[in-house]
Amino acid sequence: MSNQKKFSIMLVIPSLHGGGAERVAVSLAEHWSYQGYDVILVTHTDKSSDVYELNKLVTRVSTGLFSQTGVFSHLKKALAIRKAIRQYRPDIVVGIMMSSSVLSILAGMGLPTKVIATEHAHPPSQKMSSFWYKLRQWTYPKAARVLALTEMSAEWLRDHIPHIKVSVIQNAVNWPLTNTEPMLPTQKPLQGKRLLAVGRLHQEKGFDILLNAYAKIAEKYPHWQLVILGEGAERTSLTKQVEHLSLHDKVLLPGRVGNLKDWYESADLFVLSSHNEGLSNSLQEAMASGLCAVSFDCDTGPREIIRDGIDGVLVRPVADAEAMAKQLDSLMGNESLRLSYASQATNVRERFSMQKISQDWEKLFSELGIKK
Numbered sequence: 001m002s003n004q005k006k007f008s009i010m011l012v013i014p015s016l017h018g019g020g021a022e023r024v025a026v027s028l029a030e031h032w033s034y035q036g037y038d039v040i041l042v043t044h045t046d047k048s049s050d051v052y053e054l055n056k057l058v059t060r061v062s063t064g065l066f067s068q069t070g071v072f073s074h075l076k077k078a079l080a081i082r083k084a085i086r087q088y089r090p091d092i093v094v095g096i097m098m099s100s101s102v103l104s105i106l107a108g109m110g111l112p113t114k115v116i117a118t119e120h121a122h123p124p125s126q127k128m129s130s131f132w133y134k135l136r137q138w139t140y141p142k143a144a145r146v147l148a149l150t151e152m153s154a155e156w157l158r159d160h161i162p163h164i165k166v167s168v169i170q171n172a173v174n175w176p177l178t179n180t181e182p183m184l185p186t187q188k189p190l191q192g193k194r195l196l197a198v199g200r201l202h203q204e205k206g207f208d209i210l211l212n213a214y215a216k217i218a219e220k221y222p223h224w225q226l227v228i229l230g231e232g233a234e235r236t237s238l239t240k241q242v243e244h245l246s247l248h249d250k251v252l253l254p255g256r257v258g259n260l261k262d263w264y265e266s267a268d269l270f271v272l273s274s275h276n277e278g279l280s281n282s283l284q285e286a287m288a289s290g291l292c293a294v295s296f297d298c299d300t301g302p303r304e305i306i307r308d309g310i311d312g313v314l315v316r317p318v319a320d321a322e323a324m325a326k327q328l329d330s331l332m333g334n335e336s337l338r339l340s341y342a343s344q345a346t347n348v349r350e351r352f353s354m355q356k357i358s359q360d361w362e363k364l365f366s367e368l369g370i371k372k
Helices: 020-034 071-088 098-108 130-142 151-160 207-220 235-244 260-266 281-288 321-332 335-345 354-367
Strands: 008-012 038-043 059-062 092-095 114-118 145-148 166-168 193-198 224-229 251-255 269-272 293-296 312-315
Touching (some): 008 020, 008 071, 008 098, 020 281, 038 071, 098 114, 098 130, 145 354, 193 281, 207 224, 207 235, 207 321, 235 251, 260 281, 269 321, 281 293, 312 321
Parallel strands (some): 038 059, 193 224, 193 269, 293 312
């Protein structure tokens, strides 16, 4: 019997609370564990707060430091990650998002493990303190590789962080979807139509702009309903805006749901109103579910997914309620056009398949000289 150590990968992420990057981490961990790799996932929370269920083949490590803040807490987190690296001796450490990437690079200094940093948002759209900015400038050139989701993000990183080694690996689409808790009935009216949006209720998602756009055409489409799935800090202001626009019987804000599969299937059109995106998991999922999509054409993300005029529509300028209303009107009022785009939308299952994205990761491992 061979005692040869299996190829091992450690993923580091603050938590498995709801979010696109968290879902990506769980999907990668599951895929690599099925590939026969040893996979360790490090978070600063324990699993009691997880939104996404982690595959039982994956080793879960919690530092218990999530609630701690301040400069000293970051040092403690880096030391905790370093302890996990020394214990499990992974061949590769992948930091998920900027903060975990920076801390993972610090934790791996002087150790034989190669560290990969990942950016899950378009870098210039990120708000960060001078502390994190300086740390990113100092640590990223020390990473074995920094990954961006798009060529534009990669170009920005090369231009703003000297001596950095950057590659582009996109996120795989989460497909097929499976329903999890919390399960919420879709409650779609029998003869009704549904416009669906999904995302955290945060300002950068542009749901205030979407409501203003929808208000311009709602009376024209009495059988349509706008549903915004998600939770976040903007709930109170969005609820007030719905009342102010007299949309209380035309707009639903059900909160976060686990049965996204059911909600995508209940929808007739998907809308993304973000000011900026890394790539947009929800857009990928909606199109994989067979939905025509309309999205603001922000600097990165939607234009990599939507083929304008083929499987959806890109709206310009960004954050323009009038422009969004015009495109929603054209699609809500033209079922044959929606169905035509929808028939092409499912191609994202192949374009962003885990098999394809996995090949990009394998190529990267090979470039880094990792023998499996």
